[in-house]
Amino acid sequence: MSTTTENGVGGYRNTSGEKTYKKTTSSALKGAIQLGIGYTVGNLTSKPDRDVLMQDFYVVESVFLPSEGSNLTPAHHYPDFRFKTYAPLAFRYFRELFGIKPDDYLYSICNEPLIELSNPGASGSLFYLTSDDEFIIKTVQHKEAEFLQKLLPGYYMNLNQNPRTLLPKFYGLYCIQSGGVNIRLVVMNNVLPRSVKMNYKYDLKGSTYKRRASRKEREKACPVYKDLDFQDMHEGLYFDADTYNALMKTLQRDCLVLESFKIMDYSLLLAVHVLDQSPKEGGEPGQAVGDGKRPVAQRVLYSTAMESIQGDGKAAEAHTTDDTMGGIPAKSHKEEKLLIFLGIIDILQSYRFIKKLEHSWKALVYDGDSVSVHRPGFYANRFLKFMSTSVFRKTPSKSAGFCSSVPYDRDTFMTQAVTHASHWDRKTSVMV
Amino acid sequence: MSTTTENGVGGYRNTSGEKTYKKTTSSALKGAIQLGIGYTVGNLTSKPDRDVLMQDFYVVESVFLPSEGSNLTPAHHYPDFRFKTYAPLAFRYFRELFGIKPDDYLYSICNEPLIELSNPGASGSLFYLTSDDEFIIKTVQHKEAEFLQKLLPGYYMNLNQNPRTLLPKFYGLYCIQSGGVNIRLVVMNNVLPRSVKMNYKYDLKGSTYKRRASRKEREKACPVYKDLDFQDMHEGLYFDADTYNALMKTLQRDCLVLESFKIMDYSLLLAVHVLDQSPKEGGEPGQAVGDGKRPVAQRVLYSTAMESIQGDGKAAEAHTTDDTMGGIPAKSHKEEKLLIFLGIIDILQSYRFIKKLEHSWKALVYDGDSVSVHRPGFYANRFLKFMSTSVFRKTPSKSAGFCSSVPYDRDTFMTQAVTHASHWDRKTSVMV
Numbered sequence: 001m002s003t004t005t006e007n008g009v010g011g012y013r014n015t016s017g018e019k020t021y022k023k024t025t026s027s028a029l030k031g032a033i034q035l036g037i038g039y040t041v042g043n044l045t046s047k048p049d050r051d052v053l054m055q056d057f058y059v060v061e062s063v064f065l066p067s068e069g070s071n072l073t074p075a076h077h078y079p080d081f082r083f084k085t086y087a088p089l090a091f092r093y094f095r096e097l098f099g100i101k102p103d104d105y106l107y108s109i110c111n112e113p114l115i116e117l118s119n120p121g122a123s124g125s126l127f128y129l130t131s132d133d134e135f136i137i138k139t140v141q142h143k144e145a146e147f148l149q150k151l152l153p154g155y156y157m158n159l160n161q162n163p164r165t166l167l168p169k170f171y172g173l174y175c176i177q178s179g180g181v182n183i184r185l186v187v188m189n190n191v192l193p194r195s196v197k198m199n200y201k202y203d204l205k206g207s208t209y210k211r212r213a214s215r216k217e218r219e220k221a222c223p224v225y226k227d228l229d230f231q232d233m234h235e236g237l238y239f240d241a242d243t244y245n246a247l248m249k250t251l252q253r254d255c256l257v258l259e260s261f262k263i264m265d266y267s268l269l270l271a272v273h274v275l276d277q278s279p280k281e282g283g284e285p286g287q288a289v290g291d292g293k294r295p296v297a298q299r300v301l302y303s304t305a306m307e308s309i310q311g312d313g314k315a316a317e318a319h320t321t322d323d324t325m326g327g328i329p330a331k332s333h334k335e336e337k338l339l340i341f342l343g344i345i346d347i348l349q350s351y352r353f354i355k356k357l358e359h360s361w362k363a364l365v366y367d368g369d370s371v372s373v374h375r376p377g378f379y380a381n382r383f384l385k386f387m388s389t390s391v392f393r394k395t396p397s398k399s400a401g402f403c404s405s406v407p408y409d410r411d412t413f414m415t416q417a418v419t420h421a422s423h424w425d426r427k428t429s430v431m432v
Numbered sequence: 433m434s435t436t437t438e439n440g441v442g443g444y445r446n447t448s449g450e451k452t453y454k455k456t457t458s459s460a461l462k463g464a465i466q467l468g469i470g471y472t473v474g475n476l477t478s479k480p481d482r483d484v485l486m487q488d489f490y491v492v493e494s495v496f497l498p499s500e501g502s503n504l505t506p507a508h509h510y511p512d513f514r515f516k517t518y519a520p521l522a523f524r525y526f527r528e529l530f531g532i533k534p535d536d537y538l539y540s541i542c543n544e545p546l547i548e549l550s551n552p553g554a555s556g557s558l559f560y561l562t563s564d565d566e567f568i569i570k571t572v573q574h575k576e577a578e579f580l581q582k583l584l585p586g587y588y589m590n591l592n593q594n595p596r597t598l599l600p601k602f603y604g605l606y607c608i609q610s611g612g613v614n615i616r617l618v619v620m621n622n623v624l625p626r627s628v629k630m631n632y633k634y635d636l637k638g639s640t641y642k643r644r645a646s647r648k649e650r651e652k653a654c655p656v657y658k659d660l661d662f663q664d665m666h667e668g669l670y671f672d673a674d675t676y677n678a679l680m681k682t683l684q685r686d687c688l689v690l691e692s693f694k695i696m697d698y699s700l701l702l703a704v705h706v707l708d709q710s711p712k713e714g715g716e717p718g719q720a721v722g723d724g725k726r727p728v729a730q731r732v733l734y735s736t737a738m739e740s741i742q743g744d745g746k747a748a749e750a751h752t753t754d755d756t757m758g759g760i761p762a763k764s765h766k767e768e769k770l771l772i773f774l775g776i777i778d779i780l781q782s783y784r785f786i787k788k789l790e791h792s793w794k795a796l797v798y799d800g801d802s803v804s805v806h807r808p809g810f811y812a813n814r815f816l817k818f819m820s821t822s823v824f825r826k827t828p829s830k831s832a833g834f835c836s837s838v839p840y841d842r843d844t845f846m847t848q849a850v851t852h853a854s855h856w857d858r859k860t861s862v863m864v
Contacts, residue, residue: 051593051685053692054586093593153585154486160592161483161525253483260485 019116021126021139022181028078030114030128032176033137033185035065035076036083038110040174044092045102052093057152061085081178086149091172094156098169099301105171108134109187115194118220133193134300135171138186144348145184148173151261158257163301166268166308166344167254189303191269191343196325198222198271198341202230205267206386227386235333236393237272237340243309243328244394250309251387254344255380264379268387269345273327275337298326305341331395451548453558453571454613460510462546462560464608465569465617467497467508468515470542472606476524477534484525489584493517513610518581523604526588530601531733537603540566541619547626550652565625566732567603570618576780577616580605583693590689595733598700598740598776599686621735623701623775628757630654630703630773634662637699638818659818667765668825669704669772675741675760676826682741683819686776687812696811700819701777705759707769730758737773763827
C-alpha cells in the first residue's frame with residue numbers, strides 16, 4: 001500500500017496491484033456502489049409513481065452507511081460512507097423511459113460482480129461494467145457531475161422527443177463520501193458488448209491535429225486508435241443507403257443537441273467487429289464468452305447501436321438478434337463483412353460553459369460572445385463532415401458502377417437548424 | 433366611437449355596439465389575429481422539422497404587416513401592425529403532440545369567422561372561439577404572457593409525460609403591436625363545445641368565501657355559477673367507480689403540477705348538459721346547431737373532457753362519438769342522465785411568483801418562505817377536497833345499498849408526492 005504509480009489523473013495502482021481512486025481501493029468503491037445503489041433503488045420502490053416535476057432535477061437524497069450497519073442499512077466490510085443520489089425521481093422516470101425495471105437495474109448492478117475496465121481514455125476515471133453488459137459505471141469529476149445536473153432538464157427534453165440517439169443515456173448520478181473524499185459516479189448505457197470481439201476500436205473527433213494513438217496505447221492488446229490511425233487503416237466503412245442515412249440523421253440530431261448546450265470535444269467511440277475473420281478463433285457473436293454464459297443481446301431499450309439509429313417505431317427489436325448483438329452491419333472497402341458498434345462519449349467535459357447555464361437558459365440565447373457561440377458549431381460541423389465522408393460511406397449502387405460516397409448535406413440541415421437559432425438570436429427580444 | 437362603457441378591466445363597448453380592447457375594435461383585432469397567425473404558420477412550414485431545444489422557448493419571431501402590404505405580407509383594411517410569435521418551434525412541436533396539423537390550425541383560425549364570446553369571467557379579457565369549436569383565443573395581460581413563457585419548458589415536460597390532463601393546452605402565444613398598444617393572445621383548447629347546450633355552468637375553486645354568482649351574472653341567459661350556487665343546486669354529480677377514479681387521478685396529477693409551479697387561484701370550469709330534459713327542444717348532442725352544420729366531435733387529440741381523463745392509450749377515441757360530444761357521462765342524485773364538460777382554467781394569474789421563477793428552478797426548492805411554499809399546497813388541497821366530495825361522487829354500488837361517496841384519499845397521495853418534495857427540501861444540498 002506504500003508505493004503508488006500514477007495512472008491518469010485520478011487513478012493509481014498500489015503495490016498489491018489493486019487500483020485506487022482518490023485513496024479508495026477499487027474493491028471498496030465497488031462495494032460502496034453496490035450497497036449504495038441497492039439501498040437507494042430499494043428505497044425508491046416504496047415511493048409511489050408520480051409525474052416528474054422540474055424541481056425533482058435538483059433534489060439530492062442522502063443516506064449514511066456505517067460499517068456496523070444501522071436501522072436502514074446493512075453492516076459491511078468497508079469504511080463508513082455516505083451515499084448521495086441525485087434527482088432520484090427524475091432518473092427513475094428516465095430508466096422507465098428506456099424500459100429498465102427497478103429489479104433489473106438492481107440485479108445488474110448489485111447482484112453480480114462489477115468488472116473493472118482498463119481506462120479507455122486518459123481521464124483517470126475508473127470504469128466498471130456490469131456482468132450482463134448493460135451498464136457502465138464511471139467516476140466523474142465534481143465539475144462534470146455539476147454540469148450533468150444542470151444539463152438534465154434540457155437533455156431529457158430531447159431524449160423524450162427522440163429516444164433513438166447515440167448520445168450517452170444517463171441512468172443515475174451518485175456520490176460516495178468517505179474519509180473526506182467525494183467520489184461521483186454516473187451510470188450509463190454500455191456501447192461495446194464484451195461478448196463481441198472488437199477487431200478495431202477508435203476514438204474519433206473529426207480533427208487531425210495530434211489525433212494518433214500513443215506508442216503506449218498501440219502496445220495494448222486492443223488499442224483505442226484515433227482519427228489519423230483510422231485514415232491509415234480503413235478506406236471508410238460502407239453501409240447500404242437506408243442505414244447510412246439513418247446513421248447520419250441520428251448523428252446530426254445529436255450534434256445539434258450538443259451544439260445547443262455549447263458542448264464540444266466529444267468523441268465518437270467506434271468499434272469494428274470483422275465477421276469474416278477466422279470464425280473458429282472465438283469472440284464470434286452468438287458464441288459462448290469466457291465465463292461460459294451464452295451472451296444475449298442487451299435488454300435495455302434503444303441501447304444497442306442498431307436501435308440507436310433506427311428511425312421507426314418497434315421494428316428495431318427484430319434487428320437485435322444474437323446474430324448481430326445489436327451491431328450495425330457494414331462492409332469494408334475490401335467487401336469484408338463487419339459489425340459496427342458506436343456511441344458519442346465524453347460530453348460532460350465542457351464544463352467551462354457552466355457559468356452560462358447557471359443563470360438561465362436565456363443567457364444562451366442572448367449571449368453575444370462570438371467564441372462561445374460559434375466554436376461549438378464549428379466543432380459539430382467538422383465532426384459531422386469527417387463522419388459523413390471519411391468514416392461512414394454509402395455503398396455505391398450497382399447501377400452507378402463507380403465508388404462515390406454522397407456525403408449527407410449537413411450544411412443545409414444545420415443552416416436551417418442551429419444557424420436558424422442564432423439567426424433568431426439577433427431578432428430575439430424580451431417581452432415589452 | 434365617442435362614448436365607451438367599461439366592461440371589465442380591458443374590454444369596452446363603443447357607441448356602435450362593437451367591443452374594443454385597448455382602443456382596438458374587436459373586428460380589427462380579429463383581422464390582425466387571422467392575418468398574423470396566417471403569416472406565421474405559413475412561414476413555419478418552410479422551416480424543416482427538427483427537435484425542440486431549450487433555447488427555442490425563448491425565441492420571439494416578429495413581422496411587420498403594413499396596411500398597404502409588403503413583399504412578405506398581404507394588404508389589409510386595418511391599421512399597420514406588428515405581429516410577434518413566441519417560441520414558434522416549441523409551439524409547433526406541441527401542436528403536433530396534440531395531433532394538430534399546420535393546415536388544420538390555419539384553417540380553423542384563419543378561414544372561418546372567429547366567434548366573439550361574452551366574457552365568462554370578470555377579467556376584461558376578450559375571448560374568441562373558432563367556428564369549428566376547436567380553439568379559444570384569449571387576450572392576456574403582459575404579466576400573464578411573461579409567466580406563460582417562463583412556465584413553458586416545465587409545463588410541457590409535464591404534458592409530454594401526461595398528455596391526458598385537464599390543464600389548459602396552450603397552442604400558441606402571440607402579440608399584436610399597433611398604435612403604441614400591445615395585445616397579447618394565447619390560443620388554447622376549447623372546453624365547452626357550442627354544439628352542446630349547457631344547462632348549468634360553474635366556475636369552482638373549492639372555496640366558499642364570496643363564491644356566489646352576482647345578481648348581474650344570474651340575469652344572463654346561461655350564467656356562470658360558483659361554489660355556493662353549486663351546493664344549492666346539486667347534491668353532487670355521480671360517476672361510475674372507474675370514471676370517478678380516472679377523474680380524481682387526473683385532477684390530482686394536475687394540481688400537483690400547479691402546486692409545483694406555485695400556482696393558485698385557478699378554477700374548474702364545469703358545464704352540465706342534462707340528457708333527459710325535453711329532447712325535442714334542440715341543443716341535444718348530435719343534432720344540428722344554429723348554423724345548420726352538423727356538429728362533429730373535436731378533432732384535436734385529448735381535448736375533450738372524456739379524453740382528458742382516460743388513462744390508457746388509444747381507447748379514448750371510441751368514447752368521443754357524436755352521442756357524447758366528448759362529454760363524460762354522469763348522473764344527478766335524481767338519476768337524470770348528464771354529460772359533464774370540464775377543464776382547469778385561469779392558471780396564469782399567479783404572476784406574483786414570477787420573481788422566483790426568474791432566477792432558476794432551484795429557487796423553488798431552496799425557498800424558505802413558508803407562505804409561498806405552503807399556500808399553493810393549501811389551495812390545491814382544498815380544491816381537491818371540494819371536487820372529490822362535494823362536486824364529484826362515486827355512484828354507490830348496488831350491493832352496498834346505501835349512498836356513501838368514498839372520497840379519494842388525497843391526503844395519502846399528496847403526502848407521498850408534494851409533501852415528499854418539501855420533505856426533501858430540508859435534506860437538499862448543493863454538490864460539495
